[in-house]
Amino acid sequence: MTTVADRSHVGLQAFALPAAEALDIAAIRAEFPILSREVNGRKLVYLDNGATSQKPRAVIRALSRYYEEENANIHRGVHLLSVEATEAHDSARRAAQRFLNAARESEIVFVRGTTEAINLVAQTCGRARVAEGDEVLITAMEHHSNIVPWQMLCEEKGAHLRVAPINDRGELLMDEFQKLVGPRTRFVAVTHVSNALGTVNPVKEIVAIAHGRGVPVLVDGAQAAPHLAVDVQDLDCDFYAFSGHKVYGPTGIGVLYGKYALLDAMPPYQGGGDMISSVTFEKTTFKKPPSKFEAGTPHIAGAIGLGAALDYLTALGIDRVAAHEHDLLDYATGRIGSIRGVRLIGTAAHRAGVLSFIHEDVHPHDLGTILDSEGIAVRAGHHCAQPVMERFSIPATARASFAVYNTREEIDVLVRGIEKAEKVFGR
Amino acid sequence: MSELSDLYQEVILEHSKAPRNYRRPAGANQEAEGYNPLCGDHFTVFLDMEGDAIRDVGFQGSGCAISRASASMMTQSLKGKTRAEAERLFAQFHDLVTGKPGSSANDSELGKLAVFSGVSKYPARVKCASLAWHTLQSALEGSQKPVTTEEV
Numbered sequence: 001m002t003t004v005a006d007r008s009h010v011g012l013q014a015f016a017l018p019a020a021e022a023l024d025i026a027a028i029r030a031e032f033p034i035l036s037r038e039v040n041g042r043k044l045v046y047l048d049n050g051a052t053s054q055k056p057r058a059v060i061r062a063l064s065r066y067y068e069e070e071n072a073n074i075h076r077g078v079h080l081l082s083v084e085a086t087e088a089h090d091s092a093r094r095a096a097q098r099f100l101n102a103a104r105e106s107e108i109v110f111v112r113g114t115t116e117a118i119n120l121v122a123q124t125c126g127r128a129r130v131a132e133g134d135e136v137l138i139t140a141m142e143h144h145s146n147i148v149p150w151q152m153l154c155e156e157k158g159a160h161l162r163v164a165p166i167n168d169r170g171e172l173l174m175d176e177f178q179k180l181v182g183p184r185t186r187f188v189a190v191t192h193v194s195n196a197l198g199t200v201n202p203v204k205e206i207v208a209i210a211h212g213r214g215v216p217v218l219v220d221g222a223q224a225a226p227h228l229a230v231d232v233q234d235l236d237c238d239f240y241a242f243s244g245h246k247v248y249g250p251t252g253i254g255v256l257y258g259k260y261a262l263l264d265a266m267p268p269y270q271g272g273g274d275m276i277s278s279v280t281f282e283k284t285t286f287k288k289p290p291s292k293f294e295a296g297t298p299h300i301a302g303a304i305g306l307g308a309a310l311d312y313l314t315a316l317g318i319d320r321v322a323a324h325e326h327d328l329l330d331y332a333t334g335r336i337g338s339i340r341g342v343r344l345i346g347t348a349a350h351r352a353g354v355l356s357f358i359h360e361d362v363h364p365h366d367l368g369t370i371l372d373s374e375g376i377a378v379r380a381g382h383h384c385a386q387p388v389m390e391r392f393s394i395p396a397t398a399r400a401s402f403a404v405y406n407t408r409e410e411i412d413v414l415v416r417g418i419e420k421a422e423k424v425f426g427r
Numbered sequence: 428m429s430e431l432s433d434l435y436q437e438v439i440l441e442h443s444k445a446p447r448n449y450r451r452p453a454g455a456n457q458e459a460e461g462y463n464p465l466c467g468d469h470f471t472v473f474l475d476m477e478g479d480a481i482r483d484v485g486f487q488g489s490g491c492a493i494s495r496a497s498a499s500m501m502t503q504s505l506k507g508k509t510r511a512e513a514e515r516l517f518a519q520f521h522d523l524v525t526g527k528p529g530s531s532a533n534d535s536e537l538g539k540l541a542v543f544s545g546v547s548k549y550p551a552r553v554k555c556a557s558l559a560w561h562t563l564q565s566a567l568e569g570s571q572k573p574v575t576t577e578e579v
Contacts, residue, residue, distance in 0.1 A: 365466050365491035366435075369549060373431045381466045395467030395489055424435050425492070 042375025050401030062308035092307025117241030192224035197346025198354035249309030253302030433545030443492035461562030498559035
């Protein structure tokens with residue numbers, strides 16, 4: 001792996017930002033209270049951001065402020081608190097609209113997270129489009145959340161789930177993908193960034209190919225939204241889903257973007273209050289999107305927290321965040337990739353946020369425990385992507401995933417942790 | 428935080444590197460598969476049963492050091508035992524690794540298996556230590572369905 005290491009060190013220079021534009025990482029870290037806590041007597045080194053990110057004060061304060069000062073149900077009260085809560089909630093929707101560069105505020109549907117967003121689309125738009133003998137096309141690098149909802153739909157309809165293959169670096173084989181978009185393809189669902197491999201997919205190209213055949217595309221943006229600028233109008237995707245808790249926001253809240261015409265034509269997902277125009281026992285008329293898809297009292301605090309998180313990320317500058325994380329990924333690839341006995345899983349030309357690896361002497365699970373004893377949090381396992389593990393003939397990997405507050409020094413601590421694990425296992 | 432060496436005791440590391448009875452016994456007449464869907468550990472336990480007694484036992488598969496060593500040491504402790512004795516041993520082992528109040532390796536039949544007492548300080552690793560045992564139980568019952576750590 002020496003060549004990779006050498007190359008990455010050269011690459012780092014190219015990625016260094018002019019000092020005036022670089023982020024002040026120490027100041028950013030100070031905004032994340034949890035980063036000052038100790039774990040097992042050591043300074044916390046949190047490298048499990050792919051699972052969930054930590055929260056800045058701006059988000060924590062927005063949640064407290066809502067509960068301490070504004071708490072009321074939305075869209076129904078004439079009293080002041082309800083008006084304020086409604087305003088705060090609506091403003092979060094506008095923050096999500098800006099974050100994704102959606103054309104309209106009404107194209108932003110609040111959901112519990114990426115998983116619910118995908119289930120929503122599969123069970124409404126998917127159900128309306130897919131019939132017996134039809135096909136849904138996904139890729140071999142999907143998270144379970146972008147496999148299972150489609151599998152359930154295909155099962156129900158007697159349709160077929162097709163899987164576009166990847167190469168040994170973890171890159172989608174575009175020629176194969178193109179061939180698989182056929183006359184029976186009714187839906188394409190693809191991840192923007194692979195959570196297990198870090199691969200960044202050429203989503204714009206994928207959308208163009210699918211649209212060439214009149215097929216709508218859903219993009220799973222759970223691992224992309226924290227790491228790169230997303231412009232849904234530029235991508236031209238039909239649906240884009242991401243989770244709040246991976247972009248420095250609260251758990252239990254996420255966003256489904258959908259093109260308005262599609263959302264408008266889709267049947268509702270769940271029935272209930274807040275999604276209706278009128279109800280009689282004979283007939284209910286539904287509201288327009290996004291309300292049509294937001295039955296019941298929503299996660300108001302979560303949406304407000306998410307809005308604060310997106311504003312926070314936007315204020316840092318997503319391009320600067322991406323450049324910093326790219327530097328970390330390059331550095332980690334060099335340092336960890338050059339450890340004898342380490343094999344990197346996922347070496348695509350375009351990657352973001354995630355470094356997955358295995359060690360020939362230390363099982364990922366054991367590595368996770370030993371790193372934890374040093375205060376280092378990584379993920380060990382199949383990352384809810386068992387088919388990816390199968391593709392690489394491995395049961396699991398260890399995964400370090402980065403956020404804006406991580407530093408090169410933390411990667412050095414990780415490397416020392418791996419060396420400690422090697423000692424435990426008598427290398 | 429307890430010491431890592433409580434978990435990764437020398438004998439555990441040694442068994443994980445050179446597991447015993449890592450084979451399908453020639454006379455195997457019962458077997459079961461077990462896996463931990465959370466981490467991908469996957470084992471098959473083979474039994475050569477003579478009536479109610481375990482004449483021979485082996486295992487194959489892949490997993491972390493804790494699960495491999497546990498499977499290896501389990502097979503060593505089972506030969507010649509009856510089904511009831513094996514199940515009693517599992518109950519004692521389970522109490523040990525889950526740190527059940529009042530459980531002690533001293534007044535049990537665990538013997539060498541007591542080295543797994545450190546697992547109780549690592550709740551995330553209890554399933555690693557118990558996977559082979561759950562699989563054994565499934566094999567003793569002659570179950571056809573793979574057992575997972577998420578059903579128990």
